[in-house]
Each structure stands twice: as C-alpha cells, then as structure tokens.
Amino acid sequence: MRLEDVRDVKLDWRGSMMPPATPDPDDPPVRWHRCFSWAETAIAWILLIVPALLSALSDQTAEHRNTTLLLAAGAAVWLGLLTVTLRGKLRDHPLAAVAMFAGIATFGSILQYRDAYFLIFMVYGFFAAMRMRPMLVSFLGVGITSLLINTMTLGGPIHALSVSPGIWGTVVIVQTVAIGGGGALFAAVGKQSQERKRALEQLAAAEAENRGLQRQLLTQAREAGVLDERQRLSQEIHDTLAQGFTGIITQLEAAAQARDDTSEWERHLAAATQLARENLTEARRSVAALHPEPLEAATLPEALAEVTRLWSERTSVPAEFSATGNAVPLHPELEATLLRITQEALSNVARHAHASRVGITLSYMGDEVTLDARDDGVGFDPADPPPPPSPEGGHGLPGMRRRAERLAGTLHVEAEPGGGTAISVRLPAVPAATLDPTEGAS
The missing domain is CATH 3.30.565.10 (Histidine kinase-like ATPase, C-terminal domain)
Structure with a gap:
C-alpha cells in the first residue's frame, strides 16, 4: 500500500443518520458503535417500561388500563423482535429499520392516544426514524414522529391541524429540522471518525511497509557492499601487497647472490627491509578500511x-x-x-x-x-x-x-x-x- 492510496475523508449523506449497530465487516471494529447499540436498546425498553408502570398505577378503569397494558405488551413483543432477535446486518437492513419505525409509530400513537404517559415511548420514534435510509426517508420519519407526539393527546393530527394549523405546523417543522439536523450531524461525526480511523490504520500499514522496504534495501546494499569490498581488497592486494612481496623476494634473492660484495648485499637487504615496512603499512591500512573505526x-x-x-x-x-x-x-x-x-x-x-x-x-x-x-x-x-x-x-x-x-x-x-x-x-x-x-x- 502506498501513502497516496489513502483518500480524503468524505461523508455519505445518502445513508442513515445513525451509525450501524455492527460496523461493516470491511471496517475495523469500533468500540463506541457497540456501546451505542447497547445504549439504544436499553433506552427503547426504558421508554416503554416507564410509561407502562405509570399507566398501571394510574386512576383508570380496569378495562381501559388492561387494554392499554395489552397494547404495551404488543409493543414490547415488536420491540423485542427487532432489537433483541435481529442482530448485526439484519438489524441494519433498510427494511428492518422501516419495520421498526412503523411498529413504534403505530403502537406509540395508539398508546399515547389512550394514555398521555406513553408520550415518553413515542420519543423512541425519533431514534427509529433516524435509522432509516436514505436520509430523506429519515427526515420524513422524524417529521411523522414529531407530528404524532405533539398531536395525539389533542385528538390526533387531523383534529389538531384543523384547529391550529399554524402553531402545530410550525412546531413540527422546527422540531423536525432541529432533531433531523442533529441526527445528520451525529452521523457525519461518526462516519468521519470511522474514516479517520481507517485512514490512520492505512497510514500505519504504509509506514510499516516502508520500514520493511528500507530494511530490504539496506540488506541488499550490505550484500552489494560486501561484494564491492571483496573486489576492492582483491584488487588492492594484487596491486600493493602482492607486488610488494614480489619486490621483497627479488631483493632477497639479489642479496643472496651478492654475499661476496658486502656493500651490495647490505643495499639489497635494506631495500627488502624497506619494502617489508611499506607492505606492513599497506596491510594495516587495508585492515583499517574494513571498518569505520x-x-x-x-x-x-x-x-x-x-x-x-x-x-x-x-x-x-x-x-x-x-x-x-x-x-x-x-x-x-x-x-x-x-x-x-x-x-x-x-x-x-x-x-x-x-x-x-x-x-x-x-x-x-x-x-x-x-x-x-x-x-x-x-x-x-x-x-x-x-x-x-x-x-x-x-x-x-x-x-x-x-x-x-x-x-x-x-x-x-x-x-x-x-x-x-x-x-x-x-x-x-x-x-x-x-x-x-x-x-x-x-
């Protein structure tokens, strides 16, 4: 992998406003995704259980309370089916997200119409809406949730809008833009975090590969250097030491033939001694050249x-x-x-x-x-x-x-x-x- 293969981080605004419960298999595992999934599931159950308990303790007729709790049980079955049974890719499938939102909107609006406490459960509709994709569908889901959560206790959307269309229309629009925009920003930050992590890992892999290439290059250079030094020493020994020893042998042979002439014998012996000293100097220089002392x-x-x-x-x-x-x-x-x-x-x-x-x-x-x-x-x-x-x-x-x-x-x-x-x-x-x-x- 080369450093130039690491692309600029870009956000995909066609996707969901929520990070997936389980990261894509091609992505490195991100811990905060799992934590978010667990927290979202826990919030869904809390938002259903709390109003159900409040409704059970409220001063209502037994028939009305039992019917409301039966509907709450149906919502719990639907919630359990889509938050506990479905995992990983199935839960992140677009159809599963739409089914989740449809169930939450249906059960939540009916329950809120029967008992205002279940407005608490309808809040989870915003979470379910922001799981849908593309983003236009997510915004539509947020708008539907906002409309239902603000009008069901007043007799339903048709009645509320017919009485005060300006007020409730404005409330729904402002709430949809605020919550939808916040969800989009949250999704952008999450996706950017994933892309940044991936880019950092690619950079780390490229750096590790560069280090490996550097080691390989230096190993090849060392091998080439050893061969070069052998050739240099071979040439140097031939040009200096071998020639010097040849000269020493020549002078010693000449000295042996001049035994009767003392002055000539001493001259050849002195020349041989001088050549031996020069060869010793050359040998020491060659040895010193083998290592950068x-x-x-x-x-x-x-x-x-x-x-x-x-x-x-x-x-x-x-x-x-x-x-x-x-x-x-x-x-x-x-x-x-x-x-x-x-x-x-x-x-x-x-x-x-x-x-x-x-x-x-x-x-x-x-x-x-x-x-x-x-x-x-x-x-x-x-x-x-x-x-x-x-x-x-x-x-x-x-x-x-x-x-x-x-x-x-x-x-x-x-x-x-x-x-x-x-x-x-x-x-x-x-x-x-x-x-x-x-x-x-x-």
Whole structure:
C-alpha cells in the first residue's frame, strides 16, 4: 500500500443518520458503535417500561388500563423482535429499520392516544426514524414522529391541524429540522471518525511497509557492499601487497647472490627491509578500511569532524566541518557510507585539487540527509574527469556514486577548470530504529 492510496475523508449523506449497530465487516471494529447499540436498546425498553408502570398505577378503569397494558405488551413483543432477535446486518437492513419505525409509530400513537404517559415511548420514534435510509426517508420519519407526539393527546393530527394549523405546523417543522439536523450531524461525526480511523490504520500499514522496504534495501546494499569490498581488497592486494612481496623476494634473492660484495648485499637487504615496512603499512591500512573505526565511539557529526581535522593536519590544507539540522542516529549502513564518501572526497582533494581551502557540511533535513564537500582547487572538466584511482587506493567519483546509489541516494558533482569542485550526496534518512535485532549480531 502506498501513502497516496489513502483518500480524503468524505461523508455519505445518502445513508442513515445513525451509525450501524455492527460496523461493516470491511471496517475495523469500533468500540463506541457497540456501546451505542447497547445504549439504544436499553433506552427503547426504558421508554416503554416507564410509561407502562405509570399507566398501571394510574386512576383508570380496569378495562381501559388492561387494554392499554395489552397494547404495551404488543409493543414490547415488536420491540423485542427487532432489537433483541435481529442482530448485526439484519438489524441494519433498510427494511428492518422501516419495520421498526412503523411498529413504534403505530403502537406509540395508539398508546399515547389512550394514555398521555406513553408520550415518553413515542420519543423512541425519533431514534427509529433516524435509522432509516436514505436520509430523506429519515427526515420524513422524524417529521411523522414529531407530528404524532405533539398531536395525539389533542385528538390526533387531523383534529389538531384543523384547529391550529399554524402553531402545530410550525412546531413540527422546527422540531423536525432541529432533531433531523442533529441526527445528520451525529452521523457525519461518526462516519468521519470511522474514516479517520481507517485512514490512520492505512497510514500505519504504509509506514510499516516502508520500514520493511528500507530494511530490504539496506540488506541488499550490505550484500552489494560486501561484494564491492571483496573486489576492492582483491584488487588492492594484487596491486600493493602482492607486488610488494614480489619486490621483497627479488631483493632477497639479489642479496643472496651478492654475499661476496658486502656493500651490495647490505643495499639489497635494506631495500627488502624497506619494502617489508611499506607492505606492513599497506596491510594495516587495508585492515583499517574494513571498518569505520571513527564511528565506534562517536556520533556521525563528531566522526566526520575528526576525519576532517586529521586530514587537514596531515595535508596542511585548511578544512572546516559543519553540521546543520537536528542530528539523529541513522542506520549504521548510512553512517558508514557517509563516512567513506567523506574520506574519499578528501582523498581526491589531496591527490588532484591543489586546493587552499576545503569545506565539509552534513545536513539533516527530515527524511533526507545530505553531505556537501567543496574545495577551491583547480577543478576539472566534468566531461573529462580525473583518471582512475592509482594503486595507492580509493575509488574516485564512480565509487562514491556507487555507494550512494546502493542506498537509494544520489551524487551530484559541480566543477569547472580553475573554479573548484563541489560534491553533493543525498541519502534517505533511515533512522537507526529500523535496524532488526538480528542485524546487531552480524
């Protein structure tokens, strides 16, 4: 899933003004829906039981009271059939909602006509009306309930409207707009809450997928890096150590043939000793290149600052390092790559640039990290870059570009003869938190 797949939240005004008792199977379960369903069912029974008790205790004839209670029992059977027996999708079916409202309106209006206490039960008609859909039907149900609840105790809608049509018409219209509008707003808020929850879950899933892709990318980069290091070491051993050992053997063989000439013997032995020392230095340099030692006890900005300082002391070229943005720990593969690119960039400056000043800048920019290396040296023509690296080591610009591209980054070079060189590397700022627990042991 991609982040752009998450759509804007839109409300469907064709639906019911009430949230369904049970969320759609495709939607994540929402706790407040179940609570609302239970509360609505409880309210329906309370609104029926309370007026029934009041009617039973009222001062009426036994025949009138018994008939009223019998009708109340019929309303209870109808209510139980549609609120207790029907569950889930059946209860939310449009026909079930219409049947519920029809039963409530019929039993409620008759009961209210016989006993004003059952006006309390008629209030549930608003709840039943707001379950119907489409919304136009819901508003119609609210209007019918308002008309009945306001006129049944006065002899019914026809009698009340014939006596005072302006008053009762206004009351019904205002009540319908107020209750219907409130129900519509409630439905909109509920639907928006569902859509927002779904959007957040989609974003969380997309973020988890992105983290997985980042881990996969870094794993592939590590594997490619291992192969690259093997090739580099193979070439370096061939170009330096193997040639050095060949020279040592040659000098020792020459010394053995010159045993009678002391001065010649000593010269060949001294040359062999010097070659052995140079080979030892090369071996130590190759071993040091296998692991970014400066990152073992320092953060990336501290390590780059120290590398820049030591390079400046060694080459006597003024060099400055600066870091911008909020420095956060990055994935070890990223930090090692940025360190190696910095070392290679400085090495290129020492070999080719003849610069009088160098600047290194590390910038943390949210989801990206950039490294900029600038010098005021002789520059070069981008169409004719410096020659391939010598046996002394290094990968040059192609090597730096390969390192960046392995981590889904880019390397951009700006240079001109006599105008210096600027190298800019952009990498995704994958946080250290994406490192798998198993990776730390490797």
